[in-house]
Amino acid sequence: MLKLPEVTQLQKSLPKAQIYRKFQLTNAQQTKFDADISRIDIVNEVSTRTIPAIMEGKKVKSFYVLSVSLKTKNYDEKNIxxxxxxxxxxxxxxxxxxxxxxxxxxxxxxxxxxxxxxxKASIELTGLNFDEVWENIIKKIAGGEWNRNLTLKENIEIKEKQEKLQKEIERLEKLARKEVQPKKKFELVAQKRKLEDELNDLQYSCYS
Incomplete structure (x- = not known):
């Protein structure tokens, strides 16, 4: 699976009831979880035990792959x-x-x-140790540009700021399109442009 070495493969089911108990989900939350997810299995263990060629990292010694069978693409991310x-x-x-x-x-x-x-899906094991491998996996899945001079956490914080700015820009754009009063429309457009400048400055300062 995912073109990982066969030696990493395993098959261990994760009962949904275990998740319900852990988080004390209400009946409504359990229903929502069950509506999204039909089955969860642990299918790969990638570690120094299964792949000795990759050294332990200072923080990361292994990772696991969980196969989650969904009932819908419109799943609630909170369940994951x-x-x-x-x-x-x-x-x-x-x-x-x-x-x-x-x-x-x-x-x-x-x-x-x-x-x-x-x-077509795969997980690439790129790096000399598991710290590097894990960081590269996160970057690959998240996509976009990453500043090598910043830590992983700093990069993620920047991405979160960018996403929030982008969502607010889109919200203001929708409001401006619907607004009929010229003065109010002008104010909304001005707010949107200010945030667009802020987003551009953030991208330039981080990735230039």
Whole structure:
């Protein structure tokens, strides 16, 4: 699976009831979880035990791949985050829906790839130790540009700021299109442009 070495493969089911108990989910939350997810399995262990050629990192010694069979593409990300918080390990999620797959990783927040045909998805083990391998996996799944002079956490904080700015810009743009009063429309457009300048400055300062 995901073109990882066969020696890393394992098959261990993770019962949904275990998640319900851990987080004391209400009946409504359990129903929502069950509406999104049909099955969860731990399918790969990538560690110094299974791949001795990769050295232990200072922080990361291994990671696991969880296969999550979805009932819908419009799943609630909180349900995936709950699984990540349940298991105190580094996890890559392989989210399956019909013949497609989406990779996800939780690091401060949930990052996901685009949906791909299952045969085209893979996880690359790039790096001399597991710190490097894990960081490269997160960057690959999250996508976009990364500043090598900043830490992983600093890069993620910047990405979060960019996403918030982009969402607010889109919100203001919608309001401006609907606004009929010229003065109010002008104010909304001015706010949007100010945020666009802030977003451009953030991108330039981080990636120039």
């Amino acid at each position: 985050e709950r699984i990540a918080k349940l298991i105190p390990q580094n996890l890559v999620f392989a989210l399956h829906f019909e013949t497609e797959i989406c990779l996800a990783v939780f690091c401060e927040k949930l990052f996901t790839t685009e949906w791909l045909e299952e045969t």
